[in-house]
Structure formats: C-alpha cells, structure tokens
Amino acid sequence: MTPRDRLAAWAEAWLGDRDADRVVPPSGQTAWLTVASAGAMAFLAVFALALAFAAGTLADRWSQGLSDALTLRMPTDATDAQVDAALTILRTTPGVAGATVLDDAAQAALLAPWLGDGVPVDDLPLPRLIDVALGDPGPDVEGLRLRLAGEAPRAVLDDHGRWRAPLVDAAARLRLLSWATLGLIAGVTAAIVTLAAQAALAANAEVIRVLRLIGARDAFVVRAFARRFTLRALAGAVLGTGLGALALAALPGAGDRIGLLAGIGIRGAQWTALPLVPILAAAVAALATRGAAARMLRRID
Amino acid sequence: MIELRDAAYDYGGGGLALRGLDLSLAPGSFHFLTGPSGAGKTTLLKLLYGELRPTGGAALLFGSDTRAMDRDGVSDARRRIGVVHQDCRFLDHLPVHDNVALPLRVAGGDVASRADDVAQLLGWVGLGARMHARPPELSGGERQRAALARALVMDPDVLIADEPTGNVDWDMSQRLLTLLAELNRMGKAVIVATHDLALIRAAKAQVAARVLRLSGGALSAAGADL
Incomplete structure (x- = not known):
C-alpha cells in the first residue's frame, strides 16, 4: 500500500x-x-x-526573571564603609555578575506605585538596597550569606524565593x-x-x-x-x-x-x-x- | 439455502406467536405463502431474511444459524437475499436509479461501472424511462417494479416478496408475477407472501409453486381448492 x-x-x-x-x-x-x-x-x-x-x-x-537576581538590604543606619565592604564581598564572589547600590531615583521609582511621584526619599528611613546580578552558574548563596554576616551583620540577602x-x-x-x-x-x-x-x-x-x-x-x-x-x-x-x-x-x-x-x-x-x-x-x-x-x-x- | 427448522417466534405479551415452522427454500423452488391478515406472514418472512431471530428452533441462512450470526454476518447474508417489501421502502431523496443501485453501494461495489447493468435491469422491469424520477413520483406499480429491480441488483440466490401486488391492479399483478416466474426459471428460490388467491391460481400456469398456509401460528400445505 x-x-x-x-x-x-x-x-x-x-x-x-x-x-x-x-x-x-x-x-x-x-x-x-x-x-x-x-x-x-x-x-x-x-x-x-x-x-x-x-x-x-x-x-x-x-x-527566570526573579531567579537571575538577588537583593541585599542594608539596615537604615548602615555606614558607607559597611556598604562598600558588602559591595566588595559581592563583587569578589564567584557567580556574581555585578552589584549596584540603588540610587535615590531608583528607590523613588520603586516606591512610586504606592506613594506616588516625588517621594522625598531623603526624609524617609529607607534601607540601602544593593541589586545583585547573578551569572550562570550563580553563586553559593548560603556561603555568600555567611560571608556578608561577618561584614554587615544586619544585612538581609533576599533571593526572592518567597515572592517567586x-x-x-x-x-x-x-x-x-x-x-x-x-x-x-x-x-x-x-x-x-x-x-x-x-x-x-x-x-x-x-x-x-x-x-x-x-x-x-x-x-x-x-x-x-x-x-x-x-x-x-x-x-x-x-x-x-x-x-x-x-x-x-x-x-x-x-x-x-x-x-x-x-x-x-x-x-x-x-x-x-x-x-x-x-x-x-x-x-x-x-x-x-x-x-x-x-x-x-x-x-x- | 434458507431453512426454518421447527422455528418459533413469540412477540410476548400475549401477541402473535408462530411455532413449529419447517420450511426449506431450495434453489429453483417457488413458494406462495398465504393466510389471513395478521396470521404472521410478514413475521415468517422476516425470519427468512434475518430481520428477526427465532425464539425457538432455528433459522438457517446459507447454512448459518441466525442466532449465532453477528450483525455483519446477517448483513452479508442479506446481500444474497432480494427482498421486495409491501411498502417498498425507498430512500426518497435519491432517484430511482440510485435506489436500485443502493445494494451495490452498501456492499462496496463499483457503482459507476455497474451503471449500465442497473439501467438494463430497470429496462427489464419496464422503468427505463423513469430511472431519474424520485420514488414519490412513481405509481404503485412502478414502485413495486423498482423494488423488484433493487432486490435483483445483487443477483441474489433467494427472492422474498411480501404482498408485492397489494397496491397494484390486476394487469400489473400479472406483469409482476411473470417477472417472478422468469426469475424462478433462472434458478432463484422465490417465496411470495400474498392474500390474493386469484394471483396464486393464475401463477399455476407459469410455475410449479408450492402453496403454504399460515394460520393459527402454524404452517401447513394449502388445500386443493387452490
């Protein structure tokens, strides 16, 4: 046939x-x-x-989007030296592609959906946020968390898991x-x-x-x-x-x-x-x- | 070819009951089946072509017991049996030619290549000029002849006719009888159910027919008065 x-x-x-x-x-x-x-x-x-x-x-x-990044939230009273130390740890960690401190404009943009435009960021007790871009493969997050605990004890490393x-x-x-x-x-x-x-x-x-x-x-x-x-x-x-x-x-x-x-x-x-x-x-x-x-x-x- | 052996059929509920039916349709045989209205002639014919299966005894179609046959087996057997129903039972949306060719179509035959055969068959029953008409446009006699043509298109071994002359005049009855006798002479087994005793008497001149009477649920040879 x-x-x-x-x-x-x-x-x-x-x-x-x-x-x-x-x-x-x-x-x-x-x-x-x-x-x-x-x-x-x-x-x-x-x-x-x-x-x-x-x-x-x-x-x-x-x-995919949320797992490509981490956020390090420094306490509101963190000093610039502590922020720099945290940045150094992040940038020297294998698997981290980059780390950037969010400036006032970026933080204001994050708050805009809830508080509207023109938020006086300087007058608010806001934490300093560090946006951490991850490479492929990513870092050992638990190891990173332990290293950060030594330099910035009250900093919180958020892997977005509870949102994701x-x-x-x-x-x-x-x-x-x-x-x-x-x-x-x-x-x-x-x-x-x-x-x-x-x-x-x-x-x-x-x-x-x-x-x-x-x-x-x-x-x-x-x-x-x-x-x-x-x-x-x-x-x-x-x-x-x-x-x-x-x-x-x-x-x-x-x-x-x-x-x-x-x-x-x-x-x-x-x-x-x-x-x-x-x-x-x-x-x-x-x-x-x-x-x-x-x-x-x-x-x- | 087709045989009833001590066959019985009971509709139940105190209705019609046939019993002890013995009948054999051998090649070249011709039977008339007569009896009063409601005696069960049509029921007996249905046993012969497998539309009903006996509730007792056996009905054999070409050697196979209908009670043991599956649905396809019964369909295949029916292709070897031509049936002319009293009400003809056509598909009214198809022209006469297509209705006559229908058994070929359902059997998976090449209808186009048999178109001439179908036309010739329609000519033989005198409907050559009416082959494109729809069944509702035909007269009673024409419908009966078209039904006969449909029953013959598969060149069946057995022809069963249920009151084929019930709706036609005497002349048309004679024409149909002549056609049936001609088919019988070709070797086909024919059984005709009819209450028309004049038709049976007239047939004696054309065929050697056995006349059976169905009465009181039993089958017997008809009396000498026929």
Whole structure:
C-alpha cells in the first residue's frame, strides 16, 4: 500500500466515504447547529490555548526573571564603609555578575506605585538596597550569606524565593486551568455533536433500517453519518479558529508594564498549534457521531 | 439455502406467536405463502431474511444459524437475499436509479461501472424511462417494479416478496408475477407472501409453486381448492 493509499484509507475510516454520505438525506437545522457550535467552541478553544501559552510564558518569566537576581538590604543606619565592604564581598564572589547600590531615583521609582511621584526619599528611613546580578552558574548563596554576616551583620540577602514561589505556582495553576478549559470545551463539543447526531439519526431511523435490510454493515451506516458531522464540525471549527486568531492578533501587544492581560496572545511557533483546534474538533465530532450511530444501530435491531 | 427448522417466534405479551415452522427454500423452488391478515406472514418472512431471530428452533441462512450470526454476518447474508417489501421502502431523496443501485453501494461495489447493468435491469422491469424520477413520483406499480429491480441488483440466490401486488391492479399483478416466474426459471428460490388467491391460481400456469398456509401460528400445505 502506497502512502497515498494509506492516507486515503485513513481519511475514509475517519471521514467516511462520499458514496456512503449520499445515502443520508440532506438536513437543515442539525447542520447549522453543528457548524455554529463547533465554531463557537473553536473560538473559545483558541482563547483557552492562548491563555495556556500566556500562563506558561508568565511562569517562565517570573521564575527566570526573579531567579537571575538577588537583593541585599542594608539596615537604615548602615555606614558607607559597611556598604562598600558588602559591595566588595559581592563583587569578589564567584557567580556574581555585578552589584549596584540603588540610587535615590531608583528607590523613588520603586516606591512610586504606592506613594506616588516625588517621594522625598531623603526624609524617609529607607534601607540601602544593593541589586545583585547573578551569572550562570550563580553563586553559593548560603556561603555568600555567611560571608556578608561577618561584614554587615544586619544585612538581609533576599533571593526572592518567597515572592517567586507563589507567583510561579499561580502561573502553573493558571496554565493547568487553561488546559482543563480546553478539555471542557472538547467535552462540550462532543456533547453538542452527539445531540445533533442523535437528532439526525432519529430523524433518519427509517433510512438506517432500509440500509440494514439491503445488506449494509454497521460500519457503512456509521461512516455515512460520521462523514457529514465530521466535515460540519471541521468547517465550523476552521471558521471559529480563524475568527479567534483574528481576535488574538487584534489584542494589544505584550508589554512588561501591563503584565498578564497584554501577554494573552500567541507568538512565533505557538501559532502552529492553532491548526490543531479544528483537527481536534473534527476528531471529537467523528468519535461522538460514531458512538451515537453505534448506539442507534443497536437500538434499531 | 434458507431453512426454518421447527422455528418459533413469540412477540410476548400475549401477541402473535408462530411455532413449529419447517420450511426449506431450495434453489429453483417457488413458494406462495398465504393466510389471513395478521396470521404472521410478514413475521415468517422476516425470519427468512434475518430481520428477526427465532425464539425457538432455528433459522438457517446459507447454512448459518441466525442466532449465532453477528450483525455483519446477517448483513452479508442479506446481500444474497432480494427482498421486495409491501411498502417498498425507498430512500426518497435519491432517484430511482440510485435506489436500485443502493445494494451495490452498501456492499462496496463499483457503482459507476455497474451503471449500465442497473439501467438494463430497470429496462427489464419496464422503468427505463423513469430511472431519474424520485420514488414519490412513481405509481404503485412502478414502485413495486423498482423494488423488484433493487432486490435483483445483487443477483441474489433467494427472492422474498411480501404482498408485492397489494397496491397494484390486476394487469400489473400479472406483469409482476411473470417477472417472478422468469426469475424462478433462472434458478432463484422465490417465496411470495400474498392474500390474493386469484394471483396464486393464475401463477399455476407459469410455475410449479408450492402453496403454504399460515394460520393459527402454524404452517401447513394449502388445500386443493387452490
């Protein structure tokens, strides 16, 4: 069997053959129900997929971004000599790429979201913050902490772990939720297609009886209905996916300042996942119709 | 080819019950099945083509007991049995030609290459000019002849007809009978259920038919008055 023959056999097994399809009378309402519901579900699936990708990106970004740096918080009454000593320790530690004391402007910028612009930093008892950039591989953080304790006993070395862990955990849960939503959408699609197929099968019970009486095997009857519903679901899902893709493309571009909301979108290689939505919808429809047809055939006999 | 051995069928609930049915449809045989309305003629025919499975005894289709056959097995056996139903049972959205070719299609045959055969068959039953009409556009006689053509398209070994002349006039009954007799002479086993005793009498001139009467749930040879 050539690859082309194999492909044709596979397509016939899943989509049914055109000859079998012809024996099913044309139908109106169930056709539109299937196309419209598959389209709507595909549209939602595109957004669930985009959310899953965004959550994954966010988890990576938070995990990666915050783990690339440490912050050394010197006490408010630390002397310049203590700060210099701490800087020396940091800059001579293997795995530390650089250490910079945040100036007043940088500290004011950090406080601006809570206290507004023009914060009189000089009048506030603020700790001196040292931003520590890490190399790859990073330093031995516990060893560094011990060395700093000798020169600046009340300094606190923050590896952002207590911030990072819940954020990464939240993003991971969001990603899981998105995949669960996709599963739910597939389930609802299957339920709708099953209902539409059952309605069509019930309306065509006499056709099925005639086919059985003239020697049609169950597989022929199943293929006849499966092809129709699979193609309808495929058509609706292609439309819904296309509209979803357009809507995603119209979203504002991602920016660090507005975080997750602007991050919902599909970028680069992620676009290649979109064609899977109509394929999945067609597969779900094919399975749902096959199941409904098999149950109907058992009932008829 | 098809045999009932002490077959019984009981619908349950005090309804129709057939019992002790013994019948063999051998190649070249011709049977008439008669009896009053509601006697169970159609039920007996359904046992013969596997739509019903006996609740007692056995029904053998080409040597296989229908109670042991799976659904595909029954379908395959039906391809060797042509059935003309009283109500014809067409797919009304397909033209007559496609309805007649339907058994070929469901059997996975190459319908396109058999188009001429189908047209020839329709010509033989006198429907050559009506092959593109839809079934609802046909008269009662035309529907019966189209149903006969559909029953024959697979060149079956057995032909089963359930009241084939029930909805047609006498002349058309005679034409259908002539066609059935011609098929019987080709070696096909034929069984015709009918309550039309005049048709049975008329058939005696054309075929050596065995006449069976179904009454009170049992099968017996019909009396000499036929």
